[in-house]
Amino acid sequence: MKPFTYERATSPADAAAKAASIPGARFIAGGTNLLDLMKLQIETPAHLIDLNGLGLDKIEDTPDGGLRIGALVRNTDLAADMRVRRHYGVLSRALVAGASGQLRNVATTAGNLLQRTRCPYFYDPNQPCNKRQPGSGCSAIGGVSRQLGIVGTSEACIATHPSDMAVAMRVLDATVETVRPGGAFRAIPIADLHRLPGDTPHVETTLEQGELITAVTLPKPVGGVQLYHKVRDRASYAFALVSVAAIMQPGDTNGIAWGRVALGGVAPKPWRVEAAEAHMKQGAKAVTAGLLADARPTADNRFKIKLAERTLAAVLTEARG
Amino acid sequence: MRHHGNADVSRRGLLLGAAASAALTATPRHGQAMPADGDAPPAPHPGPAPVMNPVMNRVSLTVNGTAQTLEVDTRTTLLDALREHLHLTGTKKGCDHGQCGACTVIVDGRRINSCLTLAIMHEGGSVTTVEGLGTPARLHPMQAAFVKHDGYQCGYCTPGQICSAVAVLDEIKAGIPSHVTASLTDAPQPTHAEMRERMSGNICRCGAYSNILDAMTDVAGQRTAGQQNGRDPA
Ligand SMILES: Cc1cc2nc3c(=O)[nH]c(=O)nc-3n(C[C@H](O)[C@H](O)[C@H](O)COP(=O)(O)OP(=O)(O)OC[C@H]3O[C@@H](n4cnc5c(N)ncnc54)[C@H](O)[C@@H]3O)c2cc1C
Numbered sequence: 001m002k003p004f005t006y007e008r009a010t011s012p013a014d015a016a017a018k019a020a021s022i023p024g025a026r027f028i029a030g031g032t033n034l035l036d037l038m039k040l041q042i043e044t045p046a047h048l049i050d051l052n053g054l055g056l057d058k059i060e061d062t063p064d065g066g067l068r069i070g071a072l073v074r075n076t077d078l079a080a081d082m083r084v085r086r087h088y089g090v091l092s093r094a095l096v097a098g099a100s101g102q103l104r105n106v107a108t109t110a111g112n113l114l115q116r117t118r119c120p121y122f123y124d125p126n127q128p129c130n131k132r133q134p135g136s137g138c139s140a141i142g143g144v145s146r147q148l149g150i151v152g153t154s155e156a157c158i159a160t161h162p163s164d165m166a167v168a169m170r171v172l173d174a175t176v177e178t179v180r181p182g183g184a185f186r187a188i189p190i191a192d193l194h195r196l197p198g199d200t201p202h203v204e205t206t207l208e209q210g211e212l213i214t215a216v217t218l219p220k221p222v223g224g225v226q227l228y229h230k231v232r233d234r235a236s237y238a239f240a241l242v243s244v245a246a247i248m249q250p251g252d253t254n255g256i257a258w259g260r261v262a263l264g265g266v267a268p269k270p271w272r273v274e275a276a277e278a279h280m281k282q283g284a285k286a287v288t289a290g291l292l293a294d295a296r297p298t299a300d301n302r303f304k305i306k307l308a309e310r311t312l313a314a315v316l317t318e319a320r321g
Numbered sequence: 322m323r324h325h326g327n328a329d330v331s332r333r334g335l336l337l338g339a340a341a342s343a344a345l346t347a348t349p350r351h352g353q354a355m356p357a358d359g360d361a362p363p364a365p366h367p368g369p370a371p372v373m374n375p376v377m378n379r380v381s382l383t384v385n386g387t388a389q390t391l392e393v394d395t396r397t398t399l400l401d402a403l404r405e406h407l408h409l410t411g412t413k414k415g416c417d418h419g420q421c422g423a424c425t426v427i428v429d430g431r432r433i434n435s436c437l438t439l440a441i442m443h444e445g446g447s448v449t450t451v452e453g454l455g456t457p458a459r460l461h462p463m464q465a466a467f468v469k470h471d472g473y474q475c476g477y478c479t480p481g482q483i484c485s486a487v488a489v490l491d492e493i494k495a496g497i498p499s500h501v502t503a504s505l506t507d508a509p510q511p512t513h514a515e516m517r518e519r520m521s522g523n524i525c526r527c528g529a530y531s532n533i534l535d536a537m538t539d540v541a542g543q544r545t546a547g548q549q550n551g552r553d554p555a
Pocket residue numbers: 026027028029030031032033034035036051071097098099100103106107108109110111112113114115162163164165211212213214237238239240418419420
C-alpha cells in the first residue's frame with residue numbers, strides 16, 4: 001500500500017467538496033474493495049475520507065411508499081430489513097447471494113454499487129489492462145475470458161460489473177441520490193449510473209470527481225414473485241457466472257402476466273433491456289434473445305448465452321409455482 | 322494470551338519492513354504529493370509525484386475488554402494491529418484479501434475480516450479475538466466444542482472458524498436470512514444447511530468442515546436447551 005493521509009468526514013457536502021479539491025482523495029466506506037485494491041497498488045489514493053461517521057446508515061420510508069436506503073447501510077442490514085424481505089425480496093436474495101457473512105457485515109450500499117471489476121487481468125499489475133492503465137491494451141481479449149462479459153463490452157474492455165445487489169436494484173428501478181462537490185443534490189436512475197466501456201473503460205460511472213452517494217431510493221413495491229438465481233463455480237462465496245434478478249407477476253397466459261428481468265455476470269453494468277420483457281409470455285428463449293441480441297461473446301464465454309437462457313427458464317418455472 | 326517479541330515475530334517484522342520500504346521507493350503510478358500531517362492540501366504537483374512518507378495516526382479501541390491506544394501507520398490493517406502491535410497472534414493471516422476468513426474477528430458484535438479494514442477506522446470500537454472468547458482454563462463453549470469434535474487439523478483456520486461460528490449462531494438467532502433460507506419472512510433455524518452456507522467465508526485447507534459443523538450443532542443444541550431453561554451458555 002502507498003502511504004496516505006486520513007480524515008473522518010464531517011458532513012456529506014464537506015466530504016464531497018474535499019474529495020474534489022484534495023489531490024488523490026478517495027472515499028472509504030466498508031473498505032472491502034478499496035483496501036483490497038490498495039494492497040495491490042491498483043488503487044493508490046493519497047488521502048482517504050472515511051464516510052462511516054456520517055449517519056448515512058438508516059433505511060427510511062419515503063412519502064410515496066418506497067424506501068430510502070442510506071449509502072452506508074451494510075449489506076447484512078439491508079438484506080435483513082423486514083420491509084426489504086417482504087416487499088423487495090429480490091434485493092434481499094441478491095445481497096445474501098453475494099460475498100460472505102463477514103464481508104456483508106461491512107460492505108455498504110454505495111460501496112457495493114461502486115466496486116470494481118474482478119477481471120483477473122485488472123487484478124494483475126503485470127498485465128496490460130485498459131481499465132487499470134489506459135491505453136495499455138486488454139489482456140482479456142484473446143486471453144482467459146471465461147468469467148468476462150458478453151454484452152455491452154467494447155474492443156477496449158470486456159470486463160463485467162461484479163455486484164449482485166446492483167442487478168436487483170436495476171430490476172427494482174432504484175434511484176441513486178448524490179451530493180456534488182458544489183453542494184447540489186441530484187438523482188440518477190440506476191440504469192444511468194454505470195457507463196459502458198467504449199474506448200474509455202477506466203471511466204466507469206457518470207459520477208463526477210468527488211460526487212458522494214448519499215442514498216439509494218426504491219419506488220413503492222410492485223409486488224410479484226421476486227427471485228434471484230445466481231450460477232457460479234461453487235455453491236457459495238463466489239462471483240456470478242450468470243445471475244438473473246426477476247420480478248414476475250403470475251397470470252393467465254402461460255402463467256405470467258408480466259415480468260421484469262436483469263442479468264448479472266454478463267456485462268459492464270446490470271443488464272436490462274425493457275423491450276425484451278414484452279416477450280415474457282413466450283418464454284425464456286424469446287426474452288434472452290432480446291436481452292442478448294447484441295452479444296459479442298468470446299470463444300471462452302459463449303456458454304453464458306445458453307446459461308442465461310436456462311437460468312431464466314428456471315426462474316420462470318419457479319415463478320409460475 | 323500474549324506473546325512478546327519472540328524470534329519469529331521480529332523476523333517477520335523485519336521482512337515486512339523491507340517490503341514496505343521497497344514499496345515506498347517504487348515510482349507511484351497515480352501518486353500525489355501530500356504533506357505528512359495532512360492538514361493543508363498541496364497544490365497539484367506538475368512533475369512526477371515525490372515519494373510520500375508514511376503517515377502515523379493514533380487510534381483508541383478496546384480489544385478483548387482492554388482499552389488500547391496505538392500509534393500506527395495509516396496503512397495498518399486491523400489484522401496487523403492485532404498481530405504486530407498487540408501481539409495477539411491467535412488471529413491468522415491467510416490471504417490478506419478477504420478470501421479465506423482466517424482473520425475473522427468480532428467487532429462491535431459482528432464478525433468481519435480484519436484484513437480488509439484499517440485499524441484507524443475503529444476508533445472507539447470493541448474487538449473480540451479468539452483470545453478474548455475464552456481462556457485455556459475457561460474455554461468458550463464453541464472452543465470446547467471444537468476440541469471435543471476435532472474441528473481442526475493443522476489449526477491455522479481455526480481461530481477464524483471459531484469467531485465466525487460464534488457469530489453465525491448469533492446471526493441465526495437475530496433472524497438474519499441467508500442464501501439457503503427458504504422463506505425470507507420466517508425466522509431462520511440453525512440447520513446444517515444454514516450453518517454450512519453461513520460458514521462459507523471460512524476456508525479450511527485441511528477440510529475439517531464436517532467436524533466444525535458437528536461442533537456448531539452441539540453448541541446450537543446447548544443454546545436451545547439453555548434458552549428453554551432460561552439461560553444461554555454462549
Ligand atoms: C472475497 C470477496 C468476494 C466477494 N464476492 C462478492 C459477490 O459474490 N458478489 C458481490 O456483489 N460482491 C462481492 N464482493 C465485493 C463486495 O460486495 C464489495 O467489496 C463491497 O460491496 C464494497 O463495499 P464497501 O463499502 O466495502 O466499499 P469500499 O471498498 O469502501 O468502496 C468501494 C468504492 O466505492 C467508493 N465509495 C464508497 N462509498 C461511496 C459513497 N457513499 N459515495 C461515493 N463513492 C463511494 C470508494 O471510494 C471506492 O472507490 C466480494 C468481495 C470479496 C473481497
